[in-house]
Amino acid sequence: MIPAPRPVLDTVPLYVPKPPVARADGTSHRLFLNENPYPPLPSVLEEVSRAALVAHHYPEIMPGDLVAALAQRLGVPESDVVTGPGTVGIYQQIAQAMLDPGDEVVYAWPSFEAYPIVARIAAARAVEVPLRDGVHDLEAMAARVSPRTRAVFLCDPNNPTGTAVRQADVEAFLAAVPPSVLVVLDEAYREFSRGPGAVDGVELYRRHPNVLVLRTFSKAYGLAGLRVGYGVAHPVLSAALRKCAVPCGVNGIAVRAALASLRVEDELFARVDGIVRDRDALREALVGRGIAVLPSETNFLWLPLGQRAGHVAATLEAAGLMARLYPGEGIRLTVGTPEANARVVTALEDALVRA
Numbered sequence: 001m002i003p004a005p006r007p008v009l010d011t012v013p014l015y016v017p018k019p020p021v022a023r024a025d026g027t028s029h030r031l032f033l034n035e036n037p038y039p040p041l042p043s044v045l046e047e048v049s050r051a052a053l054v055a056h057h058y059p060e061i062m063p064g065d066l067v068a069a070l071a072q073r074l075g076v077p078e079s080d081v082v083t084g085p086g087t088v089g090i091y092q093q094i095a096q097a098m099l100d101p102g103d104e105v106v107y108a109w110p111s112f113e114a115y116p117i118v119a120r121i122a123a124a125r126a127v128e129v130p131l132r133d134g135v136h137d138l139e140a141m142a143a144r145v146s147p148r149t150r151a152v153f154l155c156d157p158n159n160p161t162g163t164a165v166r167q168a169d170v171e172a173f174l175a176a177v178p179p180s181v182l183v184v185l186d187e188a189y190r191e192f193s194r195g196p197g198a199v200d201g202v203e204l205y206r207r208h209p210n211v212l213v214l215r216t217f218s219k220a221y222g223l224a225g226l227r228v229g230y231g232v233a234h235p236v237l238s239a240a241l242r243k244c245a246v247p248c249g250v251n252g253i254a255v256r257a258a259l260a261s262l263r264v265e266d267e268l269f270a271r272v273d274g275i276v277r278d279r280d281a282l283r284e285a286l287v288g289r290g291i292a293v294l295p296s297e298t299n300f301l302w303l304p305l306g307q308r309a310g311h312v313a314a315t316l317e318a319a320g321l322m323a324r325l326y327p328g329e330g331i332r333l334t335v336g337t338p339e340a341n342a343r344v345v346t347a348l349e350d351a352l353v354r355a
């Protein structure tokens with residue numbers, strides 16, 4: 001007889017999306033995880049090597065220097081900042097700190113794939129509200145909030161569609177939702193957002209004590225491999241999240257790299273500006289060839305290809321372009337280096353225009 005895992009885990013898929021296959025000669029481009037195409041800056045790498053010299057020491061239980069630096073950078077009290085091994089680590093803390101079995105969690109769909117997993121592991125009920133034309137339908141989401149709703153997850157800009165809502169729309173949403181409902185604002189891509197009226201979660205958190213903002217060093221700062229993300233929330237919420245954190249969950253190398261990245265933020269953000277320009281140019285090139293691409297405020301593009309998605313993903317893969325396939329729905333393509341983006345245009349032209 002084998003010890004039985006919690007029955008609720010039967011509803012959690014052992015979900016490993018099939019990654020695209022890389023070419024054996026190393027000429028493939030990784031465009032399926034929304035990674036930054038550029039490696040860490042030299043000054044960041046230097047800190048990484050220095051931190052590795054003391055890898056035999058435990059890091060702090062909570063990284064005090066990083067919390068202090070983030071608090072100063074954002075103009076918020078240190079008590080309100082929480083860190084975790086990536087934003088996904090903080091989602092686990094949210095599940096443990098905030099969700100009881102039977103609670104409802106409202107989120108849009110399609111959105112970040114962690115949401116259904118977080119909800120199900122907590123034995124909460126996932127209430128999925130369809131996007132409208134690829135965009136969060138905040139009115140429909142507010143309408144689905146019930147007395148059983150414990151939390152709402154808002155991904156802005158949204159993964160996988162790349163679309164964003166406006167600050168005024170989130171304000172209206174917050175006005176329509178009881179203040180007892182936790183509203184998690186996932187801003188993993190906010191540094192790539194350029195639209196007027198773009199959402200600023202930290203600004204919202206200052207006026208709404210039920211808002212928890214999540215940000216990450218994985219995308220704009222290019223540290224996905226080191227696993228460090230952070231949240232900002234009212235001290236009652238941040239204290240609860242800290243209680244549920246894995247002690248020493250953010251390792252010392254990640255802490256030093258994140259601190260070094262904050263010091264060279266100007267340089268990193270100049271790189272982000274380049275990615276944003278490349279994104280807009282790539283979308284224009286594709287749209288100019290008659291290929292449908294949603295407007296994007298992120299470092300990736302969404303192609304709503306429906307049933308053609310599988311065929312197109314296979315064509316891209318054969319061309320050494322590793323995209324993320326959503327079977328029957330579309331393809332999500334990370335904006336890569338200019339070389340990768342040029343190959344994307346050619347490959348999609350072959351697959352969709354000349355075919």
Ligand SMILES: *Cc1c(COP(=O)(O)O)cnc(C)c1O
Nearest residue numbers: 086087088112159188216218229
């Ligand atoms: C990439 C991403 C994150 C970041 O996850 P980390 O665990 O911080 O690497 C968070 N939310 C969304 C929607 C993402 O796409």
